[in-house]
Amino acid sequence: MLKPKDKKAARAPARAKTPRKKPRSRYSSDEVREIFRRFAVQRPEPKGELEHVNAFTLLVAVVLSAQATDIGVNKATRGLFAVADTPQKMLALGEDRVGDHIRTIGLWRNKAKNVIALSQALIRDHDGQVPADRDQLTKLPGVGRKTANVVLNMAFGQPTFAVDTHILRIGNRLGLAPGKTPDEVEKRFLDIIPQDYLRHAHHWLILHGRYVCKARKPECERCVIADLCQAAEKTSAIPAALTPIEIG
Known part of the structure; x- marks a missing residue:
């Protein structure tokens, strides 16, 4: 038998849940375009910093870079790629010898297993070639969405x-593409980045975050978008609005 409080609760209509508002960019479309225009002027052809000689060695390098620095990965892979630059050669090298090359990298044992396993999968399922398809890439051992992208x-x-x-960090610090997870931030950026800048956008932002908008102390005095930036956290030395000449 229902108690009085339970009866009252049963009669009360269910409250409709108010959908949570998704965080939006603080910037107008014109401001976003100007941000990426300046990055393009500063670095017309940005390059990733992982050393590789072909699509396979790039794939391996990116897999190894999880929870590791590009500098550390490059030191480990120079010797590895000199002797194994194809899935067939990597498989012939074997897990133990791959591990010997990469043991200076964090989680090297598990990564050595993944490198051998993905080499096997490439040979078995793709004739030894790296597929140019995200779904096929993410089916390979140790390959997630970020690596595939x-x-x-x-x-x-x-x-x-x-x-x-x-x-x-940049997406949230600047309020450019806020989100709690990498997938959320990726979606926010894809919603706002002009299509003509999308090809190099992630390289521009990675390099900006690595060398200018650093985690502990952003170097705003060196920032080409400092006058547009809406981050709450800034250093005191912020330059005036930058012109294309100053950016270059």
């Missing part, structure tokens, strides 16, 4: 957008 962008020239820790 980097490979598609750098190896195949596709206008994909990969979110790393730098881009996640």
